[in-house]
Amino acid sequence: MKKILITGLIAGCILFILSYGGLFLGIRFFPGLFVAYDNPLFNSNGSRDMLFYMHAFIISFALSWFWDRFKGLFKGSFLMRGLEFGLVYSIIALLPVMWISFSSLDITVVMVISWFLYGLTQAIIAGLVFAKVNP
Amino acid sequence: MKAKNILWVFLLFPAVTAFMEKPPTRWVVSQNSSLSVNGSTNINTFSCVIPAYDKTDTITIKDKSDKGVTLSGSIDLNVNSFDCHNSGMTKQLQKTLNEKQFPELHIRFLSLSNLPAITRKPEPVTGLVDIEIAGVSKRFEINYQISEDAENVINLLGSRDLNFTDFKLIPPRKLGGMIKTKDQLTVAFHLKMKTI
Numbered sequence: 001m002k003k004i005l006i007t008g009l010i011a012g013c014i015l016f017i018l019s020y021g022g023l024f025l026g027i028r029f030f031p032g033l034f035v036a037y038d039n040p041l042f043n044s045n046g047s048r049d050m051l052f053y054m055h056a057f058i059i060s061f062a063l064s065w066f067w068d069r070f071k072g073l074f075k076g077s078f079l080m081r082g083l084e085f086g087l088v089y090s091i092i093a094l095l096p097v098m099w100i101s102f103s104s105l106d107i108t109v110v111m112v113i114s115w116f117l118y119g120l121t122q123a124i125i126a127g128l129v130f131a132k133v134n135p
Numbered sequence: 136m137k138a139k140n141i142l143w144v145f146l147l148f149p150a151v152t153a154f155m156e157k158p159p160t161r162w163v164v165s166q167n168s169s170l171s172v173n174g175s176t177n178i179n180t181f182s183c184v185i186p187a188y189d190k191t192d193t194i195t196i197k198d199k200s201d202k203g204v205t206l207s208g209s210i211d212l213n214v215n216s217f218d219c220h221n222s223g224m225t226k227q228l229q230k231t232l233n234e235k236q237f238p239e240l241h242i243r244f245l246s247l248s249n250l251p252a253i254t255r256k257p258e259p260v261t262g263l264v265d266i267e268i269a270g271v272s273k274r275f276e277i278n279y280q281i282s283e284d285a286e287n288v289i290n291l292l293g294s295r296d297l298n299f300t301d302f303k304l305i306p307p308r309k310l311g312g313m314i315k316t317k318d319q320l321t322v323a324f325h326l327k328m329k330t331i
Contacts, residue, residue: 020311027313031178037309038176038316039223040230044307052311106223 003134008064011129012057015122019056022121036108059119060126063089067130078131085131086124094119160196162208162289162328164188170212170324172228176316183219183228185212194328198250206244206262210326214238231299231307231316233269241267242324245274253289257282264293266322271302289330294323 027034043052067085074081094116102112168188174181194208214234219225232240247262257280265272277293284290298318299306306316 020313023310023313027178027310034310034314035179035221036223037314038179038181038221038227038307040226041223042309044227044231044309045305046308046312049311 004064004068005061007067007130007134008057008061010133011064011126012060014129015060015125016053016056018125019118019122020053022118033110033114036111039106041106056122059122063123063126064130064134067127068134071130071134074127074131078128078135081131082128083124085127086120086122089123089127090116090120094123160198161331162194162196163331164190164192164194164210165288165327165329166191168210168324168326168328170322172217172320172322174317174320176314178314181219181221181224181228183217183225185216186218188212188326189216193331194244196247196250204247204250204262206246209241209243210324211239211241214240227307231304233304237269240269241265241272243267247279251281253281253283255282255284257290257292262293266295266297268302269304273297273301287329289326289328291326291328292323293326294321296321 063085066089071081074084076084098112098116101107101115102109166188169184169186170188171182171184173183188210190211192208192210194206197205197207199205214229214232215238217225217228217232219228243265245263245265247260249260251258251260260279260281262277262279263274264277265274267273275295275297277295280290280292282290296319299316299320300318306318308315
C-alpha cells in the first residue's frame with residue numbers, strides 16, 4: 001500500500017507539472033484549439049478549480065494501484081512496459097469514455113481526440129514512472 | 136406700485152419661459168437598430184450582436200436650452216437575441232448575463248449635453264444613460280455620434296466600455312482559470328430613428 005501511495009505521489013507530481021505545463025503552452029501557442037471551451041458545458045465560475053488541478057494526482061493514484069495489481073502482465077524493457085501500460089489504460093478506460101462523451105455531449109471531434117491523446121500521454125508517462133520506481 | 140410690478144414679473148416669468156421651451160420631439164426607434172458587445176479572452180476576441188431590434192420604442196427629447204436636453208425612453212433587449220457567431224459562445228454569454236433570471240437588458244436614455252443640428256455629418260455629443268444588466272442598473276456617460284441620412288433616418292451611434300463586475304457578473308474562466316475572459320466589454324449600439 002505504501003509503495004502504491006509513494007509511486008502514485010511521484011507520478012502525480014510529474015504529471016501535474018507536465019500536464020498543466022503542457023496545457024498552458026498549448027493554450028499559449030495554439031489558442032484556436034481552445035476557443036470551443038468558451039461554452040457553458042465547462043465550469044466557468046472557478047468553483048471547481050481545485051478539483052481540476054487535483055486530476056493529475058487522482059489519475060496517478062488510480063493508475064498506481066492498477067500497475068501494482070497487474071504489473072506482472074507487462075513484460076520487456078521499462079520503456080515497453082510503460083508504453084504498453086499507457087495503451088492498455090487508453091483502450092480499456094479512455095476510449096469508451098470518449099465514445100460516450102462525444103455521442104452525448106455537444107463537443108467537437110478535435111476536443112475528443114485531444115482528450116484521448118492527453119490521457120494516453122499521461123498514462124504512458126505514469127507507466128514509465130511506475131516501471132522505474134515500482135518494477 | 137413698484138412692488139406690485141415686481142410681483143407680476145415673478146408670477147409671469149415661469150409661465151412665459153414655459154411657453155418659450157421647445158415642444159418635445161419624439162424619435163421612433165426602428166427595427167434596423169442593433170447592439171453589439173465586444174470583449175476578449177486570453178485566447179480570442181468575441182463580438183456578440185443583436186442584429187435587429189424587434190420592438191418599436193420611442194425616445195422623447197425635451198430641449199431645455201440652458202438646462203441641456205432631457206431624454207425619456209428606453210430600449211429593452213432580449214438577451215437570448217445575442218448572436219456571437221459561435222453557438223457555444225452565444226450560450227456562454229447568455230449564461231454569464233444570467234438570461235434565465237433576467238431575460239432582458241435595458242438602456243434608459245436620460246440626457247444629452249446638447250442637441251446639435253442634425254445633418255449628414257456625424258456630430259459628437261455626450262449623454263447619460265442607465266444600463267441595466269442582470270437586474271443591476273448603472274449610470275454611464277456615453278459618447279454618441281448623431282447624424283441624419285438621405286431618407287431622414289436619424290442615426291445615433293453610441294459606445295461605452297464597461298465591466299462585467301460593474302453589474303456584479305463574474306467573467307467566465309475555464310480549465311482552472313487557464314482561459315479567462317477579460318472583465319472589460321465594449322457595448323456599442325446603433326439606433327436608427329425617425330422623428331414623429
